Amino acid sequence: MHNQETLKKEIFALERINNYINSFSFAKTVNEILSPYNLSIVKILLIFILVSLFYFLRKIVYFAIEKALIQIQFLQNYVANIVSKIYKLIELFILLIGIEMIIYIYNDFSGIENINKLFNMAYYIIITFIVYQVLNVVVGMKIHNIDLDNKHIKNEMINISLKIVNFMIFLVGLLIILSYAGVDLTAILSGLGIGGLAVALAARESLSNFFGTVSILLSDVFSQGDWIVIGKEEGVVIEIGLRVTTLRTFDNALIAIPNGLLANQDVKNWNKRIIGRRIKMNLGVKYNSKSSDIKNAVNEIREMLLNHPQIATQNTFCDYDSGKSTKLVSHDDEQGVKKTLLVYLDEFSSSSITILVYCFTKSTDWELWLQTKEDVMYKIMGIFEKNSLEFAFASMSIYNENETKENK
Numbered sequence: 194m195h196n197q198e199t200l201k202k203e204i205f206a207l208e209r210i211n212n213y214i215n216s217f218s219f220a221k222t223v224n225e226i227l228s229p230y231n232l233s234i235v236k237i238l239l240i241f242i243l244v245s246l247f248y249f250l251r252k253i254v255y256f257a258i259e260k261a262l263i264q265i266q267f268l269q270n271y272v273a274n275i276v277s278k279i280y281k282l283i284e285l286f287i288l289l290i291g292i293e294m295i296i297y298i299y300n301d302f303s304g305i306e307n308i309n310k311l312f313n314m315a316y317y318i319i320i321t322f323i324v325y326q327v328l329n330v331v332v333g334m335k336i337h338n339i340d341l342d343n344k345h346i347k348n349e350m351i352n353i354s355l356k357i358v359n360f361m362i363f364l365v366g367l368l369i370i371l372s373y374a375g376v377d378l379t380a381i382l383s384g385l386g387i388g389g390l391a392v393a394l395a396a397r398e399s400l401s402n403f404f405g406t407v408s409i410l411l412s413d414v415f416s417q418g419d420w421i422v423i424g425k426e427e428g429v430v431i432e433i434g435l436r437v438t439t440l441r442t443f444d445n446a447l448i449a450i451p452n453g454l455l456a457n458q459d460v461k462n463w464n465k466r467i468i469g470r471r472i473k474m475n476l477g478v479k480y481n482s483k484s485s486d487i488k489n490a491v492n493e494i495r496e497m498l499l500n501h502p503q504i505a506t507q508n509t510f511c512d513y514d515s516g517k518s519t520k521l522v523s524h525d526d527e528q529g530v531k532k533t534l535l536v537y538l539d540e541f542s543s544s545s546i547t548i549l550v551y552c553f554t555k556s557t558d559w560e561l562w563l564q565t566k567e568d569v570m571y572k573i574m575g576i577f578e579k580n581s582l583e584f585a586f587a588s589m590s591i592y593n594e595n596e597t598k599e600n601k
Contacts, residue, residue, distance in 0.1 A: 239298050243295065251287060255276065258276065259276050275331075282319050285319060402451050403436070406452045409456055414460050418464070434452075437451050467528050468530045469557065472551075472566050473550070476548040477542065478582050480545065504552050504553070506534055507534075536551075545586075546585070550569075
């Protein structure tokens with residue numbers, strides 16, 4: 194009733210202004226030209242004033258939004274980033290309001306029901322995206338600022354939680370939009386109960402992948418950035434998603450593995466170690482070498498490795514909390530610390546005497562490991578030369594039995 198009275202007053206005011214303008218002969222002529230298009234000088238003037246008003250009010254609206262965000266305590270540090278992200282959305286929101294007002298004026302200050310529904314749906318779509326952007330800006334900056342190692346928070350947990358919250362935001366937004374579109378939400382929600390079994394059966398793989406994601410996150414077998422081997426696939430973990438885990442292989446291919454499958458496979462994680470990347474060599478020495486020279490070489494190689502700055506020994510310091518675990522294993526094995534150093538005469542093989550060299554570098558980085566291994570190999574070559582030893586290679590000696598008898 195109140196709306197009808199307001200509308201009557203607006204129409205009456207419009208008619209009075211229109212009658213006043215029509216009192217001028219020029220205006221009357223122009224209105225006669227515009228009337229077939231349901232336009233008049235008054236309407237055009239109001240539309241022009243409205244467009245100008247919205248154009249100049251944009252800055253005021255941005256300022257008001259920024260000031261309102263500053264008043265919210267937990268958003269104070271993120272206002273600049275939030276405003277930059279929602280700038281275009283606010284601009285679109287203002288534009289839609291302007292268009293709706295123009296249609297309202299054009300239609301003699303009365304709304305069109307179906308068009309009003311469309312605009313309301315559009316407003317809620319924009320609001321949904323604004324909430325989405327604000328949430329992602331805040332969480333993204335918090336992740337950047339948090340020391341994850343000290344807080345014992347995994348990147349994956351935050352990412353998965355954010356995706357679930359984003360899904361809920363879009364779901365709520367969709368339900369609101371559907372309600373404005375005239376869809377009976379009660380019927381949809383009740384229908385979900387009836388069709389729940391069918392949906393569950395159809396979504397078995399999706400559910401399997403989701404629970405696989407939960408299993409991966411809880412087991413802490415690998416994290417983003419880890420170098421892992423799964424079956425025939427090897428690479429760096431890019432992301433643990435709700436459905437798949439993506440790997441970047443060393444030949445630069447991207448592989449997506451469903452989490453339901455991944456949770457039930459053997460995973461080798463090369464990053465779950467603090468100290469120790471293995472160097473293992475079997476050094477073959479010729480059989481005509483003197484035993485004293487071999488013994489000296491073995492001792493010198495062992496001494497060289499014990500004093501090498503990049504080789505892990507029992508004296509290598511490792512800073513980790515050795516008392517936090519209740520697992521019935523050594524703390525070194527649990528944390529990924531290897532300090533074994535072995536240099537021994539190992540076996541008499543078919544074509545050489547074998548010296549076993551078994552040790553670990555302090556660094557687990559591949560390039561540093563290669564540099565250390567190269568340096569160790571050069572030093573071993575120098576030790577062999579010093580002790581008049583030669584590396585053996587696969588060979589076979591052939592004896593002529595008849596010639597041997599003749600020589601006898």
